[in-house]
Amino acid sequence: MSKNDIILKAEGLCKSYRMGAADVSVLKGLDLAVKKGEFIAIVGASGSGKSTLLHILGALDRPDKGIVRFEGRDLSRISYSELNRFRNKMVGFVFQFYHLLDELSVLENVFLPTMAGKSILGWLACRRLAKNRARELLSRFGLGQRANHKPFQLSGGERQRTAIARALMNEPRLLLADEPTGNLDSATGNGILEVFEELNRAGQTIVMVTHDERIAQRAGRIITLADGRIA
Numbered sequence: 001m002s003k004n005d006i007i008l009k010a011e012g013l014c015k016s017y018r019m020g021a022a023d024v025s026v027l028k029g030l031d032l033a034v035k036k037g038e039f040i041a042i043v044g045a046s047g048s049g050k051s052t053l054l055h056i057l058g059a060l061d062r063p064d065k066g067i068v069r070f071e072g073r074d075l076s077r078i079s080y081s082e083l084n085r086f087r088n089k090m091v092g093f094v095f096q097f098y099h100l101l102d103e104l105s106v107l108e109n110v111f112l113p114t115m116a117g118k119s120i121l122g123w124l125a126c127r128r129l130a131k132n133r134a135r136e137l138l139s140r141f142g143l144g145q146r147a148n149h150k151p152f153q154l155s156g157g158e159r160q161r162t163a164i165a166r167a168l169m170n171e172p173r174l175l176l177a178d179e180p181t182g183n184l185d186s187a188t189g190n191g192i193l194e195v196f197e198e199l200n201r202a203g204q205t206i207v208m209v210t211h212d213e214r215i216a217q218r219a220g221r222i223i224t225l226a227d228g229r230i231a
């Protein structure tokens, strides 16, 4: 395997949280390499640090020690504006509780990441294309008839499919998902997994956190977090 096959590499990640007088050490020198096109499930007990790790991998949080390299670049060494660009363009996030904006329509939620990364003029220049892409994504996920709904008018599975469409809007190199089926019944969760499997077959790299073994089995590789490292 050549070095170029690695999209994301974490080395020696340490993270602790200060709680009153004590430091709670969550990650203790964790190493992880993600290859392009992989579908990885991260499992581990509640409190083992799965969300903490995912946030660090997506540059939503920084480690106390250690480095994260994305396509070879050390994320702790890039400027603030580059980091914003990275978050907006290189990674897509899907969360357990969707985090959709109820004031916006489903369509607006989906194209928001594109709008957020542009100046007003930049947005005016690309908004037709962006809206078309958002509509395409919604149709692909069976939500073509829901574009003008508000998120609160959708079922849980529909909300999560909207959130996946939003995460894919800017064609991220890496899709990160934290318990994407955690709030759904098993049939609906299965539907979400099918979406992930199809995306992965088309080449999308995915790192998903779950504490459901059956869900994890569907990924190409399962890694277990225990005692602050990969077990």
Ligand SMILES: Nc1ncnc2c1ncn2[C@@H]1O[C@H](COP(=O)(O)OP(=O)(O)OP(=O)(O)O)[C@@H](O)[C@H]1O
Pocket (backbone or CB within 6 Å): 017, 018, 019, 024, 026, 044, 045, 046, 047, 048, 049, 050, 051, 052, 053, 211
């Ligand atoms: N902002 C914070 N401040 C203090 N402690 C925190 C903070 N965030 C997380 N922790 C602690 O770090 C540990 C790991 O939390 P994390 O959310 O990463 O676990 P998790 O594996 O995702 O758990 P779950 O499966 O319940 O979501 C927990 O003990 C938690 O209490």
Ligand SMILES: [Mg+2]
Pocket (backbone or CB within 6 Å): 050, 051, 052, 178
């Ligand atoms: Mg968590």
